[in-house]
Amino acid sequence: MSIIDTLDMKIIRALQADARKPIVQIAKEVNANEATVRRRIDKLLKDGIIERFTVVLNYHKLGRVIKAFIGLRVEPAKLKAIADHLAKHPDTQVLYRTSGDTDIVTEVIFEKMEDLNAFLEEELKLEGIRGTIVTIVIGPYKRCPWTGL
Numbered sequence: 001m002s003i004i005d006t007l008d009m010k011i012i013r014a015l016q017a018d019a020r021k022p023i024v025q026i027a028k029e030v031n032a033n034e035a036t037v038r039r040r041i042d043k044l045l046k047d048g049i050i051e052r053f054t055v056v057l058n059y060h061k062l063g064r065v066i067k068a069f070i071g072l073r074v075e076p077a078k079l080k081a082i083a084d085h086l087a088k089h090p091d092t093q094v095l096y097r098t099s100g101d102t103d104i105v106t107e108v109i110f111e112k113m114e115d116l117n118a119f120l121e122e123e124l125k126l127e128g129i130r131g132t133i134v135t136i137v138i139g140p141y142k143r144c145p146w147t148g149l
Helices: 006-017 023-030 034-046 076-088 113-123
Strands: 066-074 092-097 104-110 129-136
Touching: 006 023, 006 034, 023 034, 066 076, 066 113, 076 092, 076 104, 104 113, 113 129
Parallel strands: none
Antiparallel strands: 066 104, 066 129, 092 104
16 A cells, blocks of 8 residues: 655645646646656556546536436345446446445436436336435535536
């Protein structure tokens, strides 16, 4: 297990804000030299702390602003099949196995309410789903760093 320090966390935060930022600029921001920052990023990648650099979409500009969390109560024998089915759906952003009142929680993002309704009516007709809890996001107090929603 790799131990990260304050400098590593500063570098990680700078990369989270803009992974395309030049290393020389990150070095200035974190008050370290360029070679040190480059070495630290390489080590964070090698150790698997940073898994990959990715694209963050602006869902508002894509016109996809209906965000909901759907909790599912599922028969244990059907859990894997239902999770696999939902994972393939292009509007499923995140899918979690959970404990408590629900067995699966998924985050979905749609263009309009009609799309969410169609998802609920069509995609959740699977055998083994005992019940659903749908929570529509009205507005953020703090936005998701990956989706901006």
